[in-house]
Amino acid sequence: MDxxxxxxxxxxxxxxxxxxxxxxxxxxxxxxxFFRWRWLKTxxxxxxxxxxxxxxxxxxxxxxxxxxxxxxxFQFGTNWPGYMETVGNIAGxxxxxxxxxxxxxxxxxxxxMLFGHGRVSERLHFxxxxxxxxxxxxxxxxxxxxxxxxxTPVGFEVRDGVFHATSWLEILxxxxxxxxxxxxxxxxxxxxAFLLAGVSAWQVLRGVGNASTGLVLRVGLTVAxxxxxxxxxxxxxxxxxxxxxxxxxxxxxxxxxxxxxxxxLLLFAWPDEHSRSNRWAIGIPRAGSLILAHEFDAEIQGxxxxxxxxxxxxxxxxxxRVMVGTGVLMLLTGWTGLWLYRRRGWRPDxxxxxxxxxxxxxxxxxxxATLAGWYVTEIGRQPFVVYGLVRTADVASKVPAGMxxxxxxxxxxxxxxxxxxxxxxxxxxAEKPADEGPQTPQSGTAVAAAAGAKS
Amino acid sequence: MSFDExxxxxxMGVMGLAMLTYxxxxxxxxxxxxxxxxxxxxxxxxxxxTIGPFWDANETWLVLGVGILLIAFPKAHGLVxxxxxxxxxxxxxxxxxxxxxxxxxVKAQAAxxxxxxxxxxxxxxxxxxxxxxxxxxxxxxxxxxxQYQLFAAAIALALPAAYVLLGACxxxxxxxxxxxxxxxxxxxxxxxxxxIGMGLISLITPWVSPTVRDRWFSMPAFIALFPIPLMxxxxxxxxxxxxxxxxxxxxxxxxxxxxxxTVFMLGFFGLAYSLYPFVVMDxxxxxxxxxxxxxxxxxxxGVAISVPAIAxxxxxxxxxxxxxxxxxxxx
Numbered sequence: 001m002d003x004x005x006x007x008x009x010x011x012x013x014x015x016x017x018x019x020x021x022x023x024x025x026x027x028x029x030x031x032x033x034f035f036r037w038r039w040l041k042t043x044x045x046x047x048x049x050x051x052x053x054x055x056x057x058x059x060x061x062x063x064x065x066x067x068x069x070x071x072x073x074f075q076f077g078t079n080w081p082g083y084m085e086t087v088g089n090i091a092g093x094x095x096x097x098x099x100x101x102x103x104x105x106x107x108x109x110x111x112x113m114l115f116g117h118g119r120v121s122e123r124l125h126f127x128x129x130x131x132x133x134x135x136x137x138x139x140x141x142x143x144x145x146x147x148x149x150x151x152t153p154v155g156f157e158v159r160d161g162v163f164h165a166t167s168w169l170e171i172l173x174x175x176x177x178x179x180x181x182x183x184x185x186x187x188x189x190x191x192x193a194f195l196l197a198g199v200s201a202w203q204v205l206r207g208v209g210n211a212s213t214g215l216v217l218r219v220g221l222t223v224a225x226x227x228x229x230x231x232x233x234x235x236x237x238x239x240x241x242x243x244x245x246x247x248x249x250x251x252x253x254x255x256x257x258x259x260x261x262x263x264x265l266l267l268f269a270w271p272d273e274h275s276r277s278n279r280w281a282i283g284i285p286r287a288g289s290l291i292l293a294h295e296f297d298a299e300i301q302g303x304x305x306x307x308x309x310x311x312x313x314x315x316x317x318x319x320x321r322v323m324v325g326t327g328v329l330m331l332l333t334g335w336t337g338l339w340l341y342r343r344r345g346w347r348p349d350x351x352x353x354x355x356x357x358x359x360x361x362x363x364x365x366x367x368x369a370t371l372a373g374w375y376v377t378e379i380g381r382q383p384f385v386v387y388g389l390v391r392t393a394d395v396a397s398k399v400p401a402g403m404x405x406x407x408x409x410x411x412x413x414x415x416x417x418x419x420x421x422x423x424x425x426x427x428x429x430a431e432k433p434a435d436e437g438p439q440t441p442q443s444g445t446a447v448a449a450a451a452g453a454k455s
Numbered sequence: 456m457s458f459d460e461x462x463x464x465x466x467m468g469v470m471g472l473a474m475l476t477y478x479x480x481x482x483x484x485x486x487x488x489x490x491x492x493x494x495x496x497x498x499x500x501x502x503x504x505t506i507g508p509f510w511d512a513n514e515t516w517l518v519l520g521v522g523i524l525l526i527a528f529p530k531a532h533g534l535v536x537x538x539x540x541x542x543x544x545x546x547x548x549x550x551x552x553x554x555x556x557x558x559x560x561v562k563a564q565a566a567x568x569x570x571x572x573x574x575x576x577x578x579x580x581x582x583x584x585x586x587x588x589x590x591x592x593x594x595x596x597x598x599x600x601x602q603y604q605l606f607a608a609a610i611a612l613a614l615p616a617a618y619v620l621l622g623a624c625x626x627x628x629x630x631x632x633x634x635x636x637x638x639x640x641x642x643x644x645x646x647x648x649x650x651i652g653m654g655l656i657s658l659i660t661p662w663v664s665p666t667v668r669d670r671w672f673s674m675p676a677f678i679a680l681f682p683i684p685l686m687x688x689x690x691x692x693x694x695x696x697x698x699x700x701x702x703x704x705x706x707x708x709x710x711x712x713x714x715x716x717t718v719f720m721l722g723f724f725g726l727a728y729s730l731y732p733f734v735v736m737d738x739x740x741x742x743x744x745x746x747x748x749x750x751x752x753x754x755x756x757g758v759a760i761s762v763p764a765i766a767x768x769x770x771x772x773x774x775x776x777x778x779x780x781x782x783x784x785x786x
Contacts, residue, residue: 055785060558066511067554071547073521078540081533084525089750092526096754099515099522100761107515108768111508112775115783119775164747397533399540407544414548418555425563 003401004393007079010408012378014071016371017415021065023370026140026185027192028058029133031219036129040122050212054196057426059114064422066107071411079404080385082395087163087386090156090171091146098142106135137185144184148177150386151377152245158389175245179238180377186231187373189223190330191366196220197337198363199430201356204348208431214348221341224334232327236291242380243292246387248306249380252316254288255281258302263288268321271313276304311382315375323372326365333362364423462755463745466527467734469758470520475723477516479621479716484510486622488553488579489615490641491572498634499572503557505629505780510557512769514550527751528744531734538597539589546585552578580615587614594656594726595663596736606659613652620645621719624694624712627703629780635704642711643698650691653722657684660729666737667729680728687721690714 032054039047073095076084084091112120112128120128155170156163165171197220203209204217243250250256255271255278256263264283271278289298303310337355344350385392397404456464484506491499506513525532536543552574560571591607623642627635661668671680694714697703703711730736734744745751 052785056562059785060562063511063554063558066514067551070514070518070550073518073525074536074543074547076525077521077532077536078543081537084529084532088526088529089747092529092746092750093753093757096522096526097757099519100757100765103515103518104512104761104765104768107512108765108772110511111772114785115508116775117784162747164749165753168753397537399537403540407541410544410548414551418551421555421559421563425559428564429562 003399003404004396006401006404006408007396007399008392010404010411011075011079013408013412013415014068014075015378016374017419018065018068018072019370019374020367020419021061021068022136022140023188023191023366024061024195025058025065026136027188028054028061028195029129029136031192031196032058033126033129033133034219036126040126046211046215049210050216053212053429054216055114056429059110060422060425062106062110064418078399079397080395081397083385083390086161086390086395087150090149090163090165093165093168094142094146094149094171098139102135102139102142105138106132109135140184140188141181144181145172145174145177147377148180149174151180151381152176153386153389163386176238176241179234179241182234183231183238183373184370186227186234187366187370189227190231191364191370193220193223193227193334194330194359194362194366195364197224197359198361198365199426200348201351201359202363202427203430204351205353205356205360206431208433209348210433214346217348218341218346221334221338224330225338228327228331228334232331235327239292240294243300246380247301248303248310249316249377250292251301251303251306252311252313252380253320253376254292254300255313255317256288256300256302257304259299259305260302261289261297261299262286263292263298263300265291266317269317271317273313309383309388311380316380319372319375319379323369323376326369326372330362330365330369333358459748460742462748462751463527463741464732465755466523466745466751467731467741469762470523470527471723471727473516473520473523475720477513477520478723479719480509480513480516482618482621482719483625483712484513484622485553485579485583485615486618486620487625488575488622489583489619490622490626490638491576491579493641494634494637498637500782501630501634501780502626503560504783505626507557507783508772508776510554512772514554526754527746528734528741529746531739531741531744534735534739535593535597539592542585542588542592546582546589549578549581549583549585553582554578583615583618584611587611590614594660594729594736596733596738598663603663606655606663609655610652613648613655616645616648616652617719620649621712621715624715628708628712631779635708639698639703643695646691646695646698653687653691653718656722657725664729664736666733670729683721683725683728687718687725690717690721694718 032051035047035051035054038044039051109128109131112125113132116125116128149171152175154174155165155167157166158164196216200209200213200217200220203213239250254263255266255269257276257278262285264281264285265287266278266281266283269278269281269283286296289300290296292298292300303313337351337359340351340355341348381387383391383393385395487502487506491502494502521532524535556571556575556578560568560575563571588607588611591610592603595603595606620642623638623645626638627642630638661671671677691714694711697707697711697714700707732740732742734741
């Protein structure tokens, strides 16, 4: 097999595995801060119970994010040695600042946040929780800045084939960065919203709910109902930005082969790269132009305008539909769920079983949408690693295919096991009674009282 | 030298310090992981609670070290990691197993706990042995040939022993009673292979590399450098003697750990002296491998501001969890 494709597949597998966990921990950190704050304010036990349970999920998620992140810091060198040699002067500082400003902040204060209760003041504990949440978000800032720069490179000059920064201000405000950052942070929040709602719904279904279940469900559904429409708006702005800077990606997302005015919106099609046309296409006439450029007659550039410089069409086309489809389902579920929950007087037991089952099934829907979205943007950048300037094939490693394939199989097996274990453990923890441990009694009230007395 | 020429030297120093910090801090974590199968179920939980609040941050030093290699010396990063492709992959698998097992073992069903304990041990062992393998290859300039493979294999056994010694000394510091007494026994047993391993590196590196030989065995350098091996031997002997004393269970419980850390530091400085100014022995100097001075200056600003801050909150975390380890509970 082609070593470059193998190297890409291996890197993509690692990236895909890694992003699952930060996607949860970025927003879950802030959610924990909210739970803790509500508990400090109201002294309602339910908030503390929620904090304790979701802290465990956070610890698990964070650990998986850390270990898979370490893998990536090595794979830049093992898989793409030419990448840093070419654009290292720009990518280096951005990655360096991530480690220096974010990694240590979150990793150092995580210990105090998880285990520091009773050893430090309530105030320092709250600050630690805040710093962990802040660290995850700063991390997202630097990484998305670098990724966006690779999509829409500015503020540099090339001397002897090596990139040098000319303006860090331009690099830090590169054209696609604000949209991508907002899109990802909202995606993270939605992933957590559906995880909160889904796990709570599961607890109701299994009859293992506790004082916090109804509250957490309400928080999850509310965040979902508010943020899905916002995400659609941000996604649309992001799309307009991509049309301006990366027209080939848009052409692949919509499988438009020839430049045309009034392009249709394809609901389904089978893009065929050999015949360079779509088979079995079902579309809404002119709706494509309307959505992409906000005009019925707007001209959309086709893939044939980018010979040898456009991404593989089918993966981008289908990923985009998976992302949008999941988003629409999230909108319907979020709104229906919140509306019904309110009508039933915020009593989770009174919710219809099919809704609870749907919410449970959608616990990890955020992962699906987020991964699909990343596939659109990253595969959509191909065949370049830095859009329009550096080709992926030129920076790839010379490691023999057999070596890549065998380590790839090893990583893949490990990742599958870990994802299964992660989901199983979250499910297992959700089904256990709210509090356990030798020194903590079984009821939430007693736990809260004990914890309150300690602080 | 101009400031621009100093920059790579500064980054080499920061990278070296990050790696040393990593080896010491994650070294005791990995050592504790390697000792797990020798402990009872209750002792396992105590052992985990001695490293629980720290291991995440400890591992981050590796990201900083490799990160600086990546961003300050991109050519060396590509060269080293391509040559060490397989051990790197194995180490990563080990670190992943170790890290996740740490969390899974207390959260999964009780019936699965032994499985995650095993994963914790295997992960720690795989990571430690791969790091030893990489160290062995790295100090001989990534050369190919059976004798180098054999040397790397020897270090792949010696480094885990060094981690076990460090981990056992950490447990002497952080635990009490039966577990502490056991840790003393573990430390004694790990001491011998550590001494052999350090002796092997000290003899073989100058033998395979004329550069290293000239560095160490020419006059007057030999006399000036003599304190390094002398202090190393003294620290090792003192640590071994101390393990026989009952005072190690009481007031002096911190001393074996301090002595072993001193040995690690001396070994590191010896290695740094052998290597400088090469990033890859006899093949690539740090100036040949460095990024542009402009990029290094930008990163240096961040390093100058954040590394002191990192040091400060590392100290804070260790102070919050100082003293003998208590059971960990989520807040």
